[in-house]
Amino acid sequence: MSEYNFAYLDEGTKRMIRRAILKAVAVPGYQVPFASREMPMPYGWGTGGVQVTAACLTPADRLKVIDQGADDTTNAVSIRKFFQRTAGVATTERTAEATLIQTRHRIPETPLTEGQILIYQVPIPEPLRFLEPRETETRRMHALADYGLMHVKLYEDIARNGEIATSYAYPVQVAGRHVMDPSPIPKFDNPKLSDSPALQLFGAGREQRIYAVPPHTQVISLDFDDHPFVASKAPHACALCGDDGSYLDEVITDDAGGRMFVCSDTDHCATRRAAGHAGTQAEAIA
Amino acid sequence: MSGAHPLLSVQGLTKSYGARRGCADVSFDLWPGEVMGIVGESGSGKSTLLSCMAGNLTPDAGAVVFDTRTSGPRDVLAMPEPERRMLARTDWAFVHQNPRDGLRMGVSAGGNVGERLMGVGARHYGQIRAQATDWLGRVEIAAERIDDRPAQFSGGMQQRLQIARNLVTGPRLVFMDEPTGGLDVSVQARLLDLMRGLVRQMGLSAVIVTHDLAVVRLLADRLMVMKDGLVVEEGLTDQVLDDPQHAYTQLLVSSVLQV
Numbered sequence: 119m120s121e122y123n124f125a126y127l128d129e130g131t132k133r134m135i136r137r138a139i140l141k142a143v144a145v146p147g148y149q150v151p152f153a154s155r156e157m158p159m160p161y162g163w164g165t166g167g168v169q170v171t172a173a174c175l176t177p178a179d180r181l182k183v184i185d186q187g188a189d190d191t192t193n194a195v196s197i198r199k200f201f202q203r204t205a206g207v208a209t210t211e212r213t214a215e216a217t218l219i220q221t222r223h224r225i226p227e228t229p230l231t232e233g234q235i236l237i238y239q240v241p242i243p244e245p246l247r248f249l250e251p252r253e254t255e256t257r258r259m260h261a262l263a264d265y266g267l268m269h270v271k272l273y274e275d276i277a278r279n280g281e282i283a284t285s286y287a288y289p290v291q292v293a294g295r296h297v298m299d300p301s302p303i304p305k306f307d308n309p310k311l312s313d314s315p316a317l318q319l320f321g322a323g324r325e326q327r328i329y330a331v332p333p334h335t336q337v338i339s340l341d342f343d344d345h346p347f348v349a350s351k352a353p354h355a356c357a358l359c360g361d362d363g364s365y366l367d368e369v370i371t372d373d374a375g376g377r378m379f380v381c382s383d384t385d386h387c388a389t390r391r392a393a394g395h396a397g398t399q400a401e402a403i404a
Numbered sequence: 405m406s407g408a409h410p411l412l413s414v415q416g417l418t419k420s421y422g423a424r425r426g427c428a429d430v431s432f433d434l435w436p437g438e439v440m441g442i443v444g445e446s447g448s449g450k451s452t453l454l455s456c457m458a459g460n461l462t463p464d465a466g467a468v469v470f471d472t473r474t475s476g477p478r479d480v481l482a483m484p485e486p487e488r489r490m491l492a493r494t495d496w497a498f499v500h501q502n503p504r505d506g507l508r509m510g511v512s513a514g515g516n517v518g519e520r521l522m523g524v525g526a527r528h529y530g531q532i533r534a535q536a537t538d539w540l541g542r543v544e545i546a547a548e549r550i551d552d553r554p555a556q557f558s559g560g561m562q563q564r565l566q567i568a569r570n571l572v573t574g575p576r577l578v579f580m581d582e583p584t585g586g587l588d589v590s591v592q593a594r595l596l597d598l599m600r601g602l603v604r605q606m607g608l609s610a611v612i613v614t615h616d617l618a619v620v621r622l623l624a625d626r627l628m629v630m631k632d633g634l635v636v637e638e639g640l641t642d643q644v645l646d647d648p649q650h651a652y653t654q655l656l657v658s659s660v661l662q663v
């Protein structure tokens with residue numbers, strides 16, 4: 119443990135990242151470039167989020183790490199272990215107890231509170247990229263708030279599918295200004311981005327960008343008047359805890375084609391079950 | 405506003421590429437509803453001049469004064485960029501020689517036509533689609549092709565799609581750089597007919613760059629002849645073509661007659 123600085127990165131690097139974070143908080147939704155460092159894990163593992171977490175952690179923090187809503191996947195477990203080892207901080211699986219949450223692809227179901235920081239791992243930070251590959255041009259579009267192209271994408275979606283079929287990484291406009299990719303969270307989570315009491319930070323390692331949604335900032339999902347945004351989810355209740363309002367994953371239960379829908383947020387599901395809630399399959403699994 | 409001033413007033417426009425002259429000291433007025441043709445041999449500075457006027461290229465000197473809807477004549481080159489961009493996607497249009505430069509090849513025909521509408525704030529899918537359908541019809545593209553990508557279109561159709569994409573916001577001024585270049589003669593003729601119809605119906609003002617004298621004969625009210633970056637002759641189209649004064653223009657006209 120002693121061969122590392124606290125939270126692995128040296129103090130100079132953390133200061134540099136914190137400066138980028140402060141800038142990102144000052145201009146909500148704006149992508150701030152930063153000098154991303156090599157981390158002892160592959161890029162696909164969320165090195166951007168890991169660096170932001172390292173720059174924010176203090177010894178008193180209690181860290182939660184989730185991947186697709188689950189605390190127990192390989193990715194989440196190894197990032198949690200990494201910070202246990204390099205920062206010696208306490209960890210938790212309980213959303214309500216965490217001071218800092220690093221996430222990939224989900225926002226926890228339990229409403230976040232003041233003082234919490236939610237850190238997203240971001241693969242591709244630029245929402246305009248797929249239609250405009252030139253970085254010089256996308257920067258200029260952001261600078262001029264020239265966002266017609268974002269609606270061209272949604273138009274194409276409806277023309278092809280009869281509805282806006284984009285179901286994750288659904289583009290948003292932050293504080294009435296910058297259009298932002300909220301990372302590949304399901305669009306079901308988009309409403310939780312808005313007016314959250316928590317600070318939300320986004321880190322893209324390979325692309326070297328940090329952006330932020332400060333607490334109590336308005337975040338609007340782009341749409342058309344006649345095709346309004348809908349935060350949809352599978353029309354089922356969780357088979358384990360019975361919740362019909364949480365985001366669900368479809369799980370294969372046997373090799374005979376058996377399947378069921380369960381909460382993607384494992385902490386949310388466990389907390390409900392501990393409180394006595396049960397779904398249709400609660401027996402089978404327990 | 406309209407009528408009292410030229411729609412566009414170009415004053416002393418000059419652009420060099422290092423030591424090489426692109427265009428030098430070009431001045432002219434374009435009145436509402438007027439079509440100006442610019443002709444000249446390859447390398448004479450036509451595209452340079454057009455790009456400087458349209459704001460795609462920054463000139464070394466000169467002014468481009470446009471009679472804006474809201475605040476009258478303004479030097480476009482001195483406008484803040486957001487304002488110039490807004491102008492470029494509302495009141496102005498630019499038709500490129502190569503449709504690939506003027507279209508989004510990865511986006512459907514309907515999306516290409518709808519982009520300018522969405523760029524100025526249209527947020528009703530049904531209305532955007534209805535307007536796109538209407539414009540495809542006006543440039544003689546079947547409505548059922550609305551969801552096809554430009555790559556599935558012929559060269560002539562791509563060029564017509566580019567025109568629809570540009571005219572959908574009802575611009576007042578259109579810049580065109582060799583709009584019929586690279587097309588078969590029969591396809592050219594159809595496109596010219598279409599352009600002439602649209603210019604008349606919409607009362608468009610236009611600046612058309614070409615080296616094809618047949619194009620200007622058909623479309624342009626007035627003509628500027630360029631050589632080595634300079635305007636050597638200017639006047640009413642028929643006058644210049646039928647009774648050229650400058651030796652270079654005489655050469656240009658006669659070489660066409662020999663074809």
Ligand SMILES: Nc1ncnc2c1ncn2[C@@H]1O[C@H](COP(=O)(O)OP(=O)(O)OP(=O)(O)O)[C@@H](O)[C@H]1O
Nearest residue numbers: 421424425426445446447448449450451452453615
């Ligand atoms: N990007 C550039 N860099 C350097 N020189 C240039 C550039 N573009 C044009 N020129 C030069 O400027 C002059 C005018 O070129 P321009 O492209 O405006 O001519 P043009 O009349 O449009 O020719 P064409 O009919 O072949 O399209 C030429 O001498 C050309 O070589």
Ligand SMILES: [Mg+2]
Nearest residue numbers: 450451452581
């Ligand atoms: Mg040219």
